[in-house]
Each structure stands twice: as C-alpha cells, then as structure tokens.
Amino acid sequence: MTDAMEPILQINHLSKRFGAVQASDDVSLTVLPGRLHALIGPNGAGKSTLISQISGFLMPDAGQIFLKGRDVTHLSAERRVHMGLGRSFQVSNLLLEWSARRNVMLAVQARRGGSFRFFKNVWKDAELRAAAEAALQKVGLQDRADIRAMELSHGERRQLEFACALALEPAILVLDEPMAGLGPEGTAEMTAFLEELKHSIPILLVEHDMDAVFRLADEISVLVYGRIIASGPPETIRQSVAVQEAYLGSSSDAA
Amino acid sequence: MTREFWVSVVVLVGLPVAAFIAHITGETYIINLLTRMIVLGLAGIGLNFALGYGGMVSFGHAAFFGLGAYVAGIAAFHAFDDSLIVSMPFELGGTNQMLLIWLIAIFLAAVLAFLIGLISLRTSGVYFIMITLAFAQMLYYFAISWPAYGGEDGLSIYLRNEFPGVQTDKAFSFFLLCFAILLLVLLLCWRFINARFGAALQGARMNALRLSSIGIAPFPVKLTAFVISAMIVALAGALYGELNGFVSPSNLSWHMSGELIIFVILGGVGRLVGPLIGAIVFVLLETYLGGLTDRWQFFLGLILLATVLFANGGIMGLIGGRTRHD
C-alpha cells in the first residue's frame, strides 16, 4: 500500500524570482496517485509561474521537480509530456484554424510518435482518427468534431483542451484555472467531470472557485506571495486562521 | 475535390499545352518564357514550404537559389575547358551531367540551410527575416569578390548541361524536363504536407507553444522544413542557370529573395500550387508590361498591395476558395 502511494509529482524547495518579485519562494508539494491536490491563492501569488516550472516552460532558480520518482528539473517541456505530464493553460491554447478533431489528432500523433513520417496521409489515418474520436467522446464533444476551434464556445474550447490532454494519456494533469469564465452551469459540469477523472488520473488543480475546490480536493495548499502558507486536508484549510486572514477572508480576492 | 484542386489542374495542364502549341508553331521564345514561369514557380513552391506551411518568413532564400545556379555554372565551366575545381587534397573536375549537378546543388543547399537554420530559427519575426537576409548577403558579396567565377560579371554556361535521353538544348525538351521536376516536387510536397510531418509543421506555425505542450518540439520540425525548402529552391536555381545559360551574383541578391516572396504572396501563402500562379503572373507582367514601361514594378507593387489587402489567400485564395481544415 505504501508503495502505491509514491508521489506522481513531487516538488522540492522550488524558487523563482522575477526581478523584485519572488514568484516561487521555497515551494514544496506532492501529488499522490488517485488524489486531487488543489493550489489556491490570490491573483499574482505565483500559481501560473509554478505550473510553468512544473511543465518545463520556465526554469526554476533553485529546487527540484520529480515526476514518477525521476528528476525532471532539467528536462525539456516535450520530454516531460512524454513522461506523462499533461497540462491545461489558464488562457486557451489551441490550433484555432483547425477543427476540433484535427486538434486532438495532432495530440494523438504526438503521443504515438511519427512526426517525422513524410508520406502516409495523416488525416485519413484510421488509428489517429479513432483515438481522437474516443477522446472527444470522453469530454462530450463528439458532435462538434468538425467545427473549427475558433468557432467553438469558450466552454467547448476548454473541453477540447481536455480532450487533447487526455489523448496524451497522461499520468498526471496540471490544470490552471479550468473553470475560469465557464459560468455556474459550466463550472458544475467541469466539477463533475474532474470528480470522475481524478480517480484515474491524479490532478494538481489551480482554481479560484472555492465551492469546486472544497468539493474536489483531497489536499489543499495555499500560496501567497510565492510561499505556501498552509497545506493540508480541506477541513484543516477551511479552519486555518492564517488562511482566513491571508486569503479566504478577503472576499474580493477570492472572487 | 476542392475548387483549389481544379484550379491547380487547369494551371498544370495549361502550361504544357501552351508550350506544345508554341512548340508546333515554332515560338521558341514563348517556350522559354513558359519554362521561366515553371522554374521560378518551382523556387516559389520551395520557399512556400517554409514560409507558407512553417511560418518561416525567410528573406534569404536567394542564397539557396544562387547556390544551385552557381553549382550548375561552375560544373559547366570546368567541364567546358576540362579543368579542375579543386586539385588539393583531391582532384575534382567539372561535370556536364545535370543529375549529378542537381544532387550536388541539393546536398550543398541542405548543408547550408541546416547551418543557417540552426542559427536563425532561434529567432522569430523581424529578427528571423533580418538574419536570413544577412546570410544571403554574405554569400552575395562572396560571389562578387570571387574573380575565378566571374565576380560581378557572372559566369556563362556555353553549352547546356546534359540529361540522359533528353535533348536539353532543345527548348521544348528542356521545358518538359523542368515540368516533370515541377510535378515531382509538387507531388512530394503534397505528400509531406498531408503526412504527420506536415501536421506537426503546420501546428508549429499556428501555435508553437501548443506543439510543445503536447510533446512535439517545434525546432527540429521547422529546421527540417527549412532544409527541404532550401533543397527545392536550389534545384530551381540550377535549372534557372541552365535556362539562361548564365549565372551571376544577382541570383543571390536580396532582390531575388524578394521576388520569391512575391511569388508566394501573389499566388497564395500556404497554397501548394499558389507560388506557381504567382510566378506566372510575375513573368507575364515583367514581360508584357515591362515591354511597355520601365515602371512595371510600380504596377506589380499595386497588384501586390491589392492582394495583401483584399485577397487573403492570394490569387489562389481568390479563385480557388478558402482552405478547409475538417
């Protein structure tokens, strides 16, 4: 049992500074199999910066990142993806001119390899198409497969990003504010979706919606000015005086 | 089949038909004009592979075009007087065999493009444009200051080089040879673009961050496309030297790079046959409008401006319709 609980993602003493701003200040956290770890904190606390370092788009000044027990601190973003790190962005990041299906097919291709194959037609590739359809089905976008990403609604784009992320068959998902801009109904759907998903894929979730966070999280860390000021199960965080003062109490920030 | 496909078919059938008619009516000048369209179109198609599909706005593809031309010129020069290109550390003479010349041109272009791409693809936008321009200008000044091969005056190819089974000195035969190469390159590009490589390349153009975040590194994909693009342009350059019987530093100059970009923009960025249409229009304007007024380029500018402002996908976009990405 203890073997199975070896962390999928482990961050040790991560620090990152932008000029005068200490965006990550000795941050450590772990994500365990089957768990959802939520990272909350006011705007500008350094959540997105942390995610960029985890996914390899930013190099930390100090500290280490372990993925499935392997030190990936100095690996490229692409290598980390191949090792099982999936992510979503705070701002939608898709191939807007392409249909939903093509977006997912490229992700499947990325997963299966062969980006240096020059002759076989990719768009008629039954293997890629089938896998893409399956991923679109998972997020409920199967009827929108032929629509260009730029013509999808904001919520649908979020779903499409998930389909792409799932097509990569990730061992862990790192999500940057997936509910942002979804509205109450979309947020409820996304929450239900993540509740289901976290059993098969552990998740590190950055989110502002406190209802969603407290419903989904097995563990919560609170980031303020780049530093984790509290970490623990949801009940503990809800009651923590420090958290109340720094974050939850000031309702304007939490909105 | 899309409308773009049928437009392409019409163009690709129309050219040899026109050449054939010119052939039976004995209009050698027209055949050479059509060959010029094809060869310049081929170069535009090569550039489009990097620019249109990979989003790499190279302002230095004349380097590869001129390189191809000079390989043809230098090989013919030494084959003509039976002298050596290099005598130390090994002996290397000229050749009048086009196949060998093309292979050398393509190989050298690949090496050069790999080196240029390795450096310039670390930049983007205006910096990429300027760095590729700078590399091409280096080659241009090198050619000018190299007296062995004519320097500023260039180098004549007195006898067109040979190709097995083709009378290359006959205008129509040479046209057909160039046309066959054009078709072959189009076929290859079409396959590449619609293969997994092409998908990754277009993904890299649209959103490099997206490509990284699904685990495909954009850099090697773009570098490969840049090299392929240069190889095609070098082949076109070699044919251009043969066609004119003359190579000169102007083949390497930034004007040439600019003309290649014009073919692409005029015909349609990211449209397979677009640059060929661009080159056809360019040669027509140059020949017939250029015959009337020295200021024909002013009108070219107007047309280019109208294309950029009103026809998103160039002439191909105008008559061939939008691209579909279903």
Ligand SMILES: Nc1ncnc2c1ncn2[C@@H]1O[C@H](COP(=O)(O)OP(=O)(O)O)[C@@H](O)[C@H]1O
């Ligand atoms: N590339 C950057 N250069 C300089 N400062 C940055 C950069 N990225 C983020 N920051 C700063 O780091 C801090 C944390 O930003 P961010 O990680 O986006 O916060 P959050 O996602 O928690 O809202 C902010 O003060 C922000 O201005």
Ligand SMILES: [Mg+2]
């Ligand atoms: Mg953020």
